[in-house]
Amino acid sequence: MSLPHHLRSENEGGVVTLTLDRPERKNPLTFDSYAELVAIFRAAATDDAVRAFVVTGADGNFCSGGDVHEIIGPLLERDTKGLMRFTAMTGDLVKAMRACPQPIVAAVDGVAAGAGAIIAMASDIRLATPRARVAFLFNRVGLAGCDMGACAILPRLIGQGRASELLFTGRAMRAEEGERWGFFNRLVEGDVLAEAQALAAEIAAGPGFAHGMTKRMLAMEWAMGVEQAIEAEAVAQALCMTTQDFRRAYEAFAAKRIPVFQGD
Missing domain, CATH: 3.90.226.10 (2-enoyl-CoA Hydratase; Chain A, domain 1)
Known part of the structure; x- marks a missing residue:
């Protein structure tokens, strides 16, 4: 049962x-x-x-x-x-x-x-x-x-x-x-x-991929020194810059409107 x-x-x-x-x-x-x-x-x-x-x-x-x-x-x-x-x-x-x-x-x-x-x-x-x-x-x-x-x-x-x-x-x-x-x-x-x-x-409503990266780095950086953390965050942020949400944010800023993030 x-x-x-x-x-x-x-x-x-x-x-x-x-x-x-x-x-x-x-x-x-x-x-x-x-x-x-x-x-x-x-x-x-x-x-x-x-x-x-x-x-x-x-x-x-x-x-x-x-x-x-x-x-x-x-x-x-x-x-x-x-x-x-x-x-x-x-x-x-x-x-x-x-x-x-x-x-x-x-x-x-x-x-x-x-x-x-x-x-x-x-x-x-x-x-x-x-x-x-x-x-x-x-x-x-x-x-x-x-x-x-x-x-x-x-x-x-x-x-x-x-x-x-x-x-x-x-x-x-x-x-x-x-x-x-x-x-x-x-x-x-x-x-x-x-x-x-x-x-x-x-x-x-925010950038889903970027939020996931933030959560990952919050966990990973427990075991890192500051210099290692800065290097890891540089890689993470560069990856976020490849997303469509990053482009949407720029285009929305240029058009003076609020960005609509889609998580990709």
């Missing part, structure tokens, strides 16, 4: 909104939803109809992490190889999010815990409501904080000391803390999903 569908996808003008949809349990992940998210982000690399993503959760919560009964329980029955397959799969989600060229905007309300916190962390931009709470609570279930890239990415967002506190204690980061520390780009008093979609639409 097939499992129920717990992920909704809607494409509006090139902005794909992915909604984790198990509100009665605060939108936990299942084995199937992990795999489906990985497949969506990987497929986006060659899908010109997708210009940006918004990731959110249904009905007042973002994501409570891995489902206790459908994931955590079955893991207790696996051997080492089986557990390695699972942890590799969860890591594949972050890899797929970082590798897809489209920017990803997270709209966070309520609970974002465990793998839910990781999905928010792995997004490119994060908006939240004042009631959002983000908890990397792996230690609360007897696990290390080094899950799905948390020890690599989180310190780059909020600093080593703050990341260490969250990963060692598992406590929830409050919304205002998250904004002050740089985890959230901003807090939204009203409809956070609508604001995230508006931001994603603004990004989607």
Whole structure:
């Protein structure tokens, strides 16, 4: 018997909104939803109809992490190889999010815990409501904080000391803390999903190839010195200058009109 569908996808003008949809349990992940998210982000690399993503959760919560009964329980029955397959799969989600060229905007309300916190962390931009709470609570279930890239990415967002506190204690980061520390780009008093979609639409209207290059360089330059980064950016920018969007921008400027980018 097939499992129920717990992920909704809607494409509006090139902005794909992915909604984790198990509100009665605060939108936990299942084995199937992990795999489906990985497949969506990987497929986006060659899908010109997708210009940006918004990731959110249904009905007042973002994501409570891995489902206790459908994931955590079955893991207790696996051997080492089986557990390695699972942890590799969860890591594949972050890899797929970082590798897809489209920017990803997270709209966070309520609970974002465990793998839910990781999905928010792995997004490119994060908006939240004042009631959002983000908890990397792996230690609360007897696990290390080094899950799905948390020890690599989180310190780059909020600093080593703050990341260490969250990963060692598992406590929830409050919304205002998250904004002050740089985890959230901003807090939204009203409809956070609508604001995230508006931001994603603004990004989607820009030069798609160039946005993909920006995202790639933001990731690659973590491991570069400044001189190497400048050289890499010179190559990246020269490639962008070969695009039709670069030509469209010039022609629009000369004609005193707003360019309409098409991503090629």
